[in-house]
Amino acid sequence: MFIALGISWAGLVIGTRAQYASLRPHYDDNESAxxxxxxxxVAAQGQMVYEDLGCVSCHTQQVRRAGIGSDKARGWGDRQSVARDFLYDSRPQLGNARIGPDLSNYAARAKDSGMTPDRLYAYLYNGHNGMPxxxxxxxxxxxxxxxxxxxLNVKLPAGFEIAPTRRAEQLVAYLLSLNHTYEFSEAQPVVHGTAEGEGETK
Structure with missing residues (x-):
């Protein structure tokens, strides 16, 4: 029994470390970053609020590659998620259910759609499209x-207001930081060579 547990532990912990421990950030010469x-x-603190509220129960943060699901067609990302995306996450919120949309690139989608912090606060306060x-x-x-x-723009007695707490500010900052639109070589489609030396992308 101990041998079986030891082999399992070695495969899970040591094997994973051998695969991913050497990962480093990728420097992009074009972006100089x-x-x-x-x-x-504040966004890092917001990740803890996200985890505490159980948002991972309804949202994923992992875009599937083309050919496996329709994540790209839904506009959730142009490339698959890879391990390097989560290099600085102490507790990656990968999730395994999609009652709501994937949030890997929420910040990029929010920017394109004109989503502002104030609109996000209103969604959090009132709920939206099935979200509590x-x-x-x-x-x-x-x-x-x-x-x-x-x-918030809500009807109240004169002299009062409904304002976000610090936790709400942290959560919104976290959501508006989720952006994996940069490119990594390991996220590119696999190219298989042909007899004529040309490539066919799968």
Whole structure:
């Protein structure tokens, strides 16, 4: 029994380390930057809020390669997710169910669709397209001085506002940091050579 457990442990832990421990960020000369990039502090904190709320139960963060599912056709990503994408994630939120859309490239989609932090706050407060509401991420409070820049547009007694809490700000920052649109060589389609020396992409 101990031998069987030892072999299993070696295969899972040592084998995985042998495959991925040497991964490093990729430096892109055209961008003069390395990818993936570390998340800013507030976004990194938002990942913990995302995990705490169980968002991984309904959303994945792993785009499947062409030929396996329709992720690209849905606009969730132009390439498959690879291990290097999660180089700086201490707890990757891969998920295994898609009650909601994949979020790997949510920041890029949000930018293209004009999604703003304020619209995201409204979705979190009210729920959206089957997504549950999270009103506990907001607080009703008296307006002291100026109105909060991200106060929701809801009907309240005069002198009060509904504003996002720190946890809501962290979660929105995290969602708007999810962007794996850079290119890695290992994410490219496999090219098989032919007898004439030409390649056929599978």
């Amino acid at each position: 390395s990818f993936p990039q570390r998340q800013a502090g 509401a999270y009103p506990f991420l907001f607080e009703k409070r008296p307006i002291i001085g100026e109105r909060d820049a991200h106060a």
